[in-house]
Amino acid sequence: MSGYNLDADTARDRLRSEFGRARRTLSVVLEDNAAKVGFAIIVAFGFLGLFGPYIAPYAPIEDTLRQGGSIMRLTSPSVKAPFGTTSFGKDVLSQFLAGARPTLIVGLFGGVGTGVVGFLVGLTSGYFGGRVDEFLMRLTDLTFALPLLPMALVILSFVTPSIWVITAVLVVFLWKMPARVIRSEVITVKERTFVKSARARGAGHTRTMFLHVAPNVLGIGFLYTAYAVGWSIVAGASLAFLGFGDPTTTSWGRMLQQVFRSGAIRTAWWWVLPPALGIGAVTTAVFLVGRAFEEIVNPDLQTEQE
Amino acid sequence: MTFRRFLAKRTLIAVVLTLISVSVIFATLRLLPAGPFSGLVASGSLTPEQVEQVRAMYGLDEPMYVQYIKYIQNLFTLQFGISITQQRPVGEIIIPALVNTLVLLLPALVATAIVSSLAGMYAGWNRGSWFEQSSIVVTTVFRATPIFVTGILLLIVFSYGLDWLPAFGMRSPLANPQGYAETYLSVDFLKHYLLPFTATVLFYSGDFLMLARNSVVERKGSEFLMLHRAKGLSEMEQLGRAGRNSLLPLVTYFALRTGMLFQGVITLEVVFAWPGIGRALVQAILQQDYPTVQAAVFIMALAVIVMNLTADVAYAKLDPTVGAGDV
Numbered sequence: 132m133s134g135y136n137l138d139a140d141t142a143r144d145r146l147r148s149e150f151g152r153a154r155r156t157l158s159v160v161l162e163d164n165a166a167k168v169g170f171a172i173i174v175a176f177g178f179l180g181l182f183g184p185y186i187a188p189y190a191p192i193e194d195t196l197r198q199g200g201s202i203m204r205l206t207s208p209s210v211k212a213p214f215g216t217t218s219f220g221k222d223v224l225s226q227f228l229a230g231a232r233p234t235l236i237v238g239l240f241g242g243v244g245t246g247v248v249g250f251l252v253g254l255t256s257g258y259f260g261g262r263v264d265e266f267l268m269r270l271t272d273l274t275f276a277l278p279l280l281p282m283a284l285v286i287l288s289f290v291t292p293s294i295w296v297i298t299a300v301l302v303v304f305l306w307k308m309p310a311r312v313i314r315s316e317v318i319t320v321k322e323r324t325f326v327k328s329a330r331a332r333g334a335g336h337t338r339t340m341f342l343h344v345a346p347n348v349l350g351i352g353f354l355y356t357a358y359a360v361g362w363s364i365v366a367g368a369s370l371a372f373l374g375f376g377d378p379t380t381t382s383w384g385r386m387l388q389q390v391f392r393s394g395a396i397r398t399a400w401w402w403v404l405p406p407a408l409g410i411g412a413v414t415t416a417v418f419l420v421g422r423a424f425e426e427i428v429n430p431d432l433q434t435e436q437e
Numbered sequence: 438m439t440f441r442r443f444l445a446k447r448t449l450i451a452v453v454l455t456l457i458s459v460s461v462i463f464a465t466l467r468l469l470p471a472g473p474f475s476g477l478v479a480s481g482s483l484t485p486e487q488v489e490q491v492r493a494m495y496g497l498d499e500p501m502y503v504q505y506i507k508y509i510q511n512l513f514t515l516q517f518g519i520s521i522t523q524q525r526p527v528g529e530i531i532i533p534a535l536v537n538t539l540v541l542l543l544p545a546l547v548a549t550a551i552v553s554s555l556a557g558m559y560a561g562w563n564r565g566s567w568f569e570q571s572s573i574v575v576t577t578v579f580r581a582t583p584i585f586v587t588g589i590l591l592l593i594v595f596s597y598g599l600d601w602l603p604a605f606g607m608r609s610p611l612a613n614p615q616g617y618a619e620t621y622l623s624v625d626f627l628k629h630y631l632l633p634f635t636a637t638v639l640f641y642s643g644d645f646l647m648l649a650r651n652s653v654v655e656r657k658g659s660e661f662l663m664l665h666r667a668k669g670l671s672e673m674e675q676l677g678r679a680g681r682n683s684l685l686p687l688v689t690y691f692a693l694r695t696g697m698l699f700q701g702v703i704t705l706e707v708v709f710a711w712p713g714i715g716r717a718l719v720q721a722i723l724q725q726d727y728p729t730v731q732a733a734v735f736i737m738a739l740a741v742i743v744m745n746l747t748a749d750v751a752y753a754k755l756d757p758t759v760g761a762g763d764v
Contacts, residue, residue: 165574272450275745276458278700278737281718285465285730288722365583369704372585373719387589391708396589397597397604407589411582418581419574 149346156350160423169419176413179228180235187225191381215401218393226381227405233382234364234410236294237301238417241363244302246309246356253313254348258321258340268314271307279304280369287375294377297370301363308362309355316348350428354421361417368410383409443753451746456509458738463508466727467501508731517732522724527732530717535699535736537607538706538713540621541630542698545637550691553642557649562672564654572646580643585704588636592708595632603629605710633709637702641694648686689748696744699737 160166184191206216214223256267283300290296320326321344329343370376371384372391383406390402499507511518517527553576560569579587596604607629665675703715710716714733721729 165577269450269454272454272745273457273461276454276738276742277461278697278734278741280700280703281734281737282462282465284703284719284722285462285734288725361581365581368583369585372583372704373707374723387586391589396593400593400598403589403593407586411578411586411590414583415578415581418577422573422577 149349156424156427159427160420163423163426165419166423169416169423172412172416173420176231176235176409176416179231181232183228183231187222187228189222189225191221191226191229214405215399217389217402218395218399219389223386223402223405226386227383227409230381230383230386230406231409233294233377233380234367234384234413237298237367237382238360238364238413240295240298241301241305241367242356242358242360244298245305245359245363246352248302248306249309249355249359250313250345250348250352252306252310254317254340254345256310257314257317258336258344260318264314267310271310274304274307277304279366283366283370284373284375287370292370292375292377294380297367297377298363301366305359305362305366309352309359312351312355313348316351317344320344320347354424354428357417357421357424361414361421364410364414364417383407440753444750447746447749451742454742455739458742459509459512459735460505462731462734462738463505466731512732512735517735518728520721520726520729522721522726522729527728530729531714531732531736534712534714534717537711538699538702538715541633541706541711541713542637542702543695545634546641546691546694546698549638549641550645550687552638553645554649554687557646558653560646561650561653569650573650576643576646579639580641582640583704584636584640584702585708587639588633588705588708591632591636602632604632607712629709633705633711636705636709644690644694645687648690652686685752689752692744692748692751696741696748699740 161170214227216222217226252267252271256264279301282304283297286300287297326339326343329339334343367376368382368384368387371382372388374388374392376382376385376388386406387403387410390396390399390406396403515528517531519525520527520530523530556572560566560572563569592604595602607626699714702713703719705711706713706716707719714736718730718733718737721727721733
């Protein structure tokens with residue numbers, strides 16, 4: 132055999148080369164101006180998610196702001212409450228700062244969970260083909276047929292919603308998207324010579340699948356994980372807005388639900404804008420970065436769904 | 438595989454999927470802790486005889502498998518039962534709501550599909566232009582932002598801020614229209630219609646724009662266009678040819694989108710208090726009106742399945758290379 136020997140490739144080398152590739156990809160993505168803005172927003176959002184609750188001047192649910200003897204209800208922005216107060220006399224700025232965290236958790240874990248499950252299902256389905264493929268693809272068809280938001284609403288009306296329950300429900304209904312795309316990519320990759328030669332030289336299924344096929348579809352896996360983060364944030368916020376969010380935390384979706392339910396939406400623009408623009412900005416940021424990344428990965432995209 | 442066999446196989450899969458998904462809905466509603474009908478009996482205001490009557494009325498006194506068979510039978514004959522909270526047939530609640538949703542969404546979807554597909558083709562043809570860059574960013578913003586957030590922002594600007602358009606419902610509270618023509622053809626309706634329509638168009642514009650743009654970009658370098666160029670067709674004529682070739686993904690995408698419409702706009706209907714099926718579902722869930730919940734979720738699932746089938750078939754019919762083998 133000539134100089135090129137796949138088996139000499141240790142896991143460490145592979146990781147290093149993957150890491151290097153990821154860094155190069157990121158620098159290319161960041162050449163895109165929209166992606167640059169998006170990336171900055173994501174970093175800021177991550178910062179809020181981690182430290183928001185600590186820099187919030189008041190406890191978002193407990194503290195009621197008072198002026199003189201009376202509760203400050205629906206006051207417009209002032210020195211004491213820079214973003215104004217809610218109709219319950221809570222500080223909007225504090226709620227906004229603390230509200231990033233549950234939004235981030237649902238987005239991050241829902242997205243990563245969706246990416247991982249979808250990647251594994253797509254990989255298995257595409258690699259083995261035949262009955263395995265048929266079974267897994269009918270299963271994805273079924274999750275496509277079961278509408279996400281209505282099913283989530285039904286489930287959450289029985290089970291007490293917590294951030295983790297919501298995250299789990301989202302993963303159960305979202306993994307189908309990456310699964311289909313990954314599968315179709317795997318099908319083309321597995322026909323390539325290096326995969327066949329690995330099999331011919333006695334590599335097992337697991338080894339071939341994860342060491343030879345998987346790295347070649349990893350880019351698309353990441354792309355769909357990024358999109359899944361966006362979908363999870365949207366779905367989580369939608370559920371919260373409809374009143375099916377975690378009742379113990381203040382998320383941006385829940386803030387919007389409260390301002391909408393209370394009727395204060397007519398006047399209290401200071402209460403509406405922070406969570407609305409927050410959600411809009413962060414989901415947009417995720418999709419802008421994803422789009423720039425997509426130009427590089429260019430998986431000759433399957434165009435269906437969400 | 439011949440087209441007929443392909444059609445048969447796909448239809449069969451769709452029917453099986455429908456059966457499985459209604460079963461999942463049935464099971465979900467009954468297996469979760471605190472069964473769906475417990476609230477009905479737990480209110481305590483009914484005498485034991487009345488409880489028995491109610492249970493019999495909803496078939497709860499029968500074994501689970503009988504309930505299941507009846508449920509399936511009823512769904513396929515579109516008998517959705519009696520609403521628990523409103524004491525009238527669920528069909529009378531769901532069908533008008535469904536019509537309201539379609540009236541809102543279908544025109545919006547068609548308008549988006551046409552306008553943003555054309556814009557996308559133009560953008561793809563002028564790759565790298567100012568128009569391409571900005572149209573992609575703008576539509577991505579609206580595509581990424583949850584539709585209810587866009588709706589809320591439209592509301593606070595155009596209803597509460599400028600006071601140009603009504604914020605609530607489909608007709609003004611005093612209007613008491615009879616029949617479809619009176620309901621949907623009036624200035625009053627149009628005023629209520631504009632904001633949710635705009636939100637929907639903005640939300641869906643990004644998908645069609647990107648699809649059309651990508652497929653024009655892909656085809657721009659292809660050989661058949663070089664042939665057309667060699668034949669001396671003008672830029673616009675070439676774009677026309679490329680555009681015609683891009684129709685296939687757009688048509689199938691349109692079908693898929695239509696299927697997903699109902700579930701997608703639940704939050705939108707809540708924001709604008711639009712009396713559609715999404716809002717009916719949320720209200721039914723909040724009021725624990727399970728026959729209505731079942732019917733609404735069933736219709737939403739059915740819409741997806743039927744439109745997916747349509748998309749598959751359209752794809753096979755329009756693209757001969759697909760129908761032949763790879764299905």
